[in-house]
Amino acid sequence: xxxxxxxxxxxxxxxxxxxxxxxxxxxxxxxxxxxxxxxxxxxxxxxxxxxxxxxxxxxxxxxxxxxxxxxxxxxxxxxxxxxxxxxxxxxxxxxxx
Numbered sequence: 287x288x289x290x291x292x293x294x295x296x297x298x299x300x301x302x303x304x305x306x307x308x309x310x311x312x313x314x315x316x317x318x319x320x321x322x323x324x325x326x327x328x329x330x331x332x333x334x335x336x337x338x339x340x341x342x343x344x345x346x347x348x349x350x351x352x353x354x355x356x357x358x359x360x361x362x363x364x365x366x367x368x369x370x371x372x373x374x375x376x377x378x379x380x381x382x383x
Contacts, residue, residue, distance in 0.1 A: 290330055294322050302349040316342070 291299050291306070298319055300307045308319045320341070327334065340346050345354035352361050374380040 290326065290332060294326055297322060299323065300348075305348060307346075307348045307353070 291301055298308055298310050351358050
């Protein structure tokens with residue numbers, strides 16, 4: 287993913303594993319950024335799963351965080367799960383973590 291995004295990362299692209307987020311405060315930039323992303327994908331032969339594609343919604347989840355016009359934050363349900371998470375203390379437990 288780093289080699290895929292490295293030529294265009296500074297334009298506003300972020301990734302977490304195979305998820306890519308495009309961010310800008312200028313609405314007119316979105317088509318330009320999406321065009322750059324698609325052209326880069328064509329150049330390297332990458333594909334996207336259309337059922338996972340989200341464009342222009344009021345909010346999205348990225349890296350488990352909710353992103354919307356008010357900012358980026360962890361949903362309260364996620365925080366509760368993290369608070370109750372048991373840390374593994376064996377190799378077997380760590381592998382299934």
